[in-house]
Amino acid sequence: PICIMKRFLQAPPTETEHADGEVELYSIEKPSGDSTAEKAPGPSNGLAAEPAVINDPIHGHIELHPLLLRIIDTPQFQRLRDIKQLGGAYWVYPGSSLNRFEHSIGVCHLAGQLLESLQRRHNNTLDLTPQDILCVKIAGLCHDLGHGPFSHLFDMLFIPQVLPHKGWKHEDASVAMFQYMLEENSDVREAIKEAGLSEDDVMFIEEQIAGPKDTEQGDWPYKGRPREKSYLYEIVANRRNGIDVDKWDYLARDSHFLGIPMSFDHKRIMTFARVLEVDGKKTICARDKEVHELYEMFSTRNSLHRKAYKHKTTRIVERMITEAFVEANDHIRIQGTGGRLLKMSEAIDDMLAYTKLTDHFVIQQIRTSQDPQLAQSKRLLDRIDRRQLFKCVGQALLDRSIDKESVIKIIVEESEGKLTAKDFVVDVVKFDYGMKERNPVDCVWFYSKDNPTKPIKVHQNQVSHMLPMVFKEEQLRVYSTGTGREACSLAQSYFIRLCNMKKLAYESQGDEGFAHGSSYLTPVRQPLAETRINDTTKKRKLSEINQM
Helix, strand or coil, rough: CCCCCCCCCCCCCCHHHHHHCCCCCCCCCCCCCCCCEEECCCCCCCCCCCCCEEEECCCCCEEECCCHHHHHHHHHHHHHHHCEEEHHHHCCCCCCCCCCCHHHHHHHHHHEEEEEEEHHHHCCCCCCCHHHHHHHHHHHCCCCCCCCCHHHHHHHHHHHHCCCCCCCCCCHHHHHHHHHHHHHHHHHHHHHHHCCCCHHHHHHHHHHHHHHHHCCCCCCCCCCCHHHHHHHHCCCCCCCCCCCCCHHHHHHHHHHHHCCCCCCHHHHHHCCCCCEEEEEEEEEEEEHHHHHHHHHHHHHHHHHHHHHCCCCCHHHHHHHHHHHHHCCCCCCCCEHHHCCEECCCCHHHHHHHHHHHHHHHHHHHHHHHHCHHHHHHHHHHHHHHHCCCEEEEEEEEECCCHHHHHHHHHHHHHCCCCCCHHHEEEEECCCCCCCCCCCCCCCCCCCCCCCCCCCCCHHHHHHHCCCCCCCCEEEEEEEEECCCCCHHHHHHHHHHHHHHHCCCEEEEEEEEEEHHHHHHHHCCCCCCCHHHCCCCHHHHHHHHHHHC
């Protein structure tokens, strides 16, 4: 937990005061040394003269501008304390109990750090104002305000199932929640004015929270900042190549709390980054020698997806929670604007109701309800508590995309009535480096020590012959919803039959653990030149390798 104090201490706390506050995530102290912060305005409820200092387990001591503290001290931001960062991974890695709250503060901190590093790299010649820096920090702080219960479970599993045509993203809710926060908290509005921010600055913050737009074609799509400051839109969320402070924080923070070691170091990339003009726009470029560090970053992302975010047990826990939410959606009501009682799926359009929608709220509504219509949801949550999870009976590596519905149909038909669609779950899991089939490093601009003002590309064949050539793959998993051995064996037998029909490399799990399947096991691959690769560049690379 993190505690934001209404008034800031004018001196470091005494031992007794510090001991009394040990239950809080951080204490607020006056930074050592001469402070350049402005004097506090006369009214006692104005912005404090000094920034606050917090101790973060990932980034160490973090200084927060008083306006950032005022934003944190709102119900809309405090809600993030009860939104699990890693969703169902908490049932696989018990230490991964972190929330969106601390991640958002970390992103805010790294946004400021990156901008300060860029200014130093350019010897303070960048056209970068204090308002620019503060706006980017606020965007980093508020970029996840719109996450629903259990984070991506809500926007990627629950909402698409109950509102399949909605096209809703959590970024939409983040902008709406930021606007609602300004409407509901006059002290935040006043603090924004006291910090010297204008309406254009607020628009700039909202544009960053909303997520990146396509800037490659047509007119400049943003209003908050001109094209000359285009690099500012690459800090919090980077559409061009996925290298941004959001990713840097979650890789470091998630790895720490998952207990999965990480060798990637974002500080090196930050230290050597600089701004150069590319195709008429200012963009953030990396030093050419840091290309290995970038490949390590994307490899780390892929590794965390495999080991944690899309772990077979993580996925099925999230599937069971989602099913419980779907069953409960018509029977749980949240009071919104004007006293309206809304479903969970309707709360995404009403920020008063959405503010109340957290992990704990939904789970407790289901657990404590006496409504018989919530009985199935309660049973699913009880099964999770008792570790009576849906059982993974097998998984297969796909060499081509496969439709989940067609897999269900084949298994049901092959079973000749022994299995129905309710007896098993089919999950198609995608792994990539963040840009589907593309190599994200191909989208990065670099510079060299000899010519630091010229943007260049560093191609994969200049880096190493041991880097991946394919950057996306899919995996098919089948789970039995029954808990008995007979139900699992039956589902497993038809999964194996499906794999043999489709000639898929598979693993099936029995009492002895995973067993490898038939001659189609992964090590027996097609010759390299015959591998399915659509990209022209990759075909050329394969040809070069085969001729060696």
